Amino acid sequence: MSHKILIVDDDPHIREILSFALGKAGMETREAADGEDALAAIARSRPDLVVLDINMPRMDGLEVCRRLRATGDLPVLFLSSRDDEIDRVVGIELGADDYVVKPFSPREVVARVNAILKRAGRTPAVTGSEGxxxxxxxxxxxxxxxxxxxxxxxxxxxxxxxxxxxxxxxxxxxxxxxxxxxxxxxxxxxxxxxxxxxxxxxxxxxxxxxxxxxxxxxxxxxxxxxxxxxxxxx
CATH class of the missing domain: 1.10.10.10 (Winged helix-like DNA-binding domain superfamily/Winged helix DNA-binding domain)
Incomplete structure (x- = not known):
């Protein structure tokens, strides 16, 4: 079964690029244009990971991540429109798993999404009694x-x-x-x-x-x- 990815960005061009790249990698994608739409989409059909822009109207990505972390551990990959260390650090402290700075390579986003899903979905090879x-x-x-x-x-x-x-x-x-x-x-x-x-x-x-x-x-x-x-x- 393919992974379900929710892409949240107010720029339709970015959503289209990421949908194509992630779809080509065998993933099923859904889109949302802002934070409020994203929370509604997550409630309707919980995805495996959210690609989340930080700067959006109505509700920004930081607030969306804050609300997600109050109720669970859904993996989050942040998109930042500028190479702003404060944004990245705040995002990680809120519980994001990783971030990508715009402009980005679609290949890099796919690689980071795969890395997060791999960490979240595999049983690590470590010593221990029955896991x-x-x-x-x-x-x-x-x-x-x-x-x-x-x-x-x-x-x-x-x-x-x-x-x-x-x-x-x-x-x-x-x-x-x-x-x-x-x-x-x-x-x-x-x-x-x-x-x-x-x-x-x-x-x-x-x-x-x-x-x-x-x-x-x-x-x-x-x-x-x-x-x-x-x-x-x-």
Whole structure:
């Protein structure tokens, strides 16, 4: 069965280009011209991924992403009309899985959509008992793609789950940002260090609210590794 992709952009030309490129890649596409139409389309027929422009009338992409993250973890790929780092960082902190800056190559969009769907839909090759990876109070279910802290579910995006899984699978290893990018996206994939930092900050914020103050450890000048994961009260 082909993946269903919702393309949200107020520019009909961009929607047409992306619909053609994604359709040629074997995906089924739907279109929406603004944020309000996008939310209605998602409610009618939940897609597998949303390609979402940031700057739109009536309701911008950031607000759409904020509302989506309040109710679930539908994968989101942002389109930004300018190379604005603030837009990208805010988008990632809201829970977007990735972003593409306009003008873009349709091939790049297809590649990034495929990468997100692959992360969201496959069972990662890691060691663990029956699809479980555990590190003290943190547990990851690689079959259901669920993260838990002390048994309580924490809503994370596909990219956030993959990042947590990478760190927790090798708890003694410190990963540089470049190593994290290579493991999550493949060598040569155009993702900035700030994007990884934003994902880390986003994850920390989600777990802090549940007492997970030691989820990820920063090693200055090197990178990140999984923390003790015992919680502030332990």
């Amino acid at each position: 479980q990876v555990a590190h003290n109070r943190l547990s990851l279910d690689t079959e259901a793609w669920e993260a838990r802290w002390g048994g309580d579910k924490v809503d994370v995006t596909a990219t956030e789950f993959q990042l947590l899984l990478l760190l927790a699978s090798l708890p003694a290893k410190v990963f540089s940002r470049d190593a994290i990018i290579d493991r999550l996206h493949g060598p040569g994939f155009a993702v900035t260090d700030r994007t990884i930092d934003s994902h880390i900050r986003n994850l920390r914020g989600k777990f802090v609210s549940m007492g997970g103050t030691d989820l990820i450890e920063t090693r200055a000048g090197i990178g990140y590794r999984i923390g003790a994961c015992v919680g502030a009260a332990d």
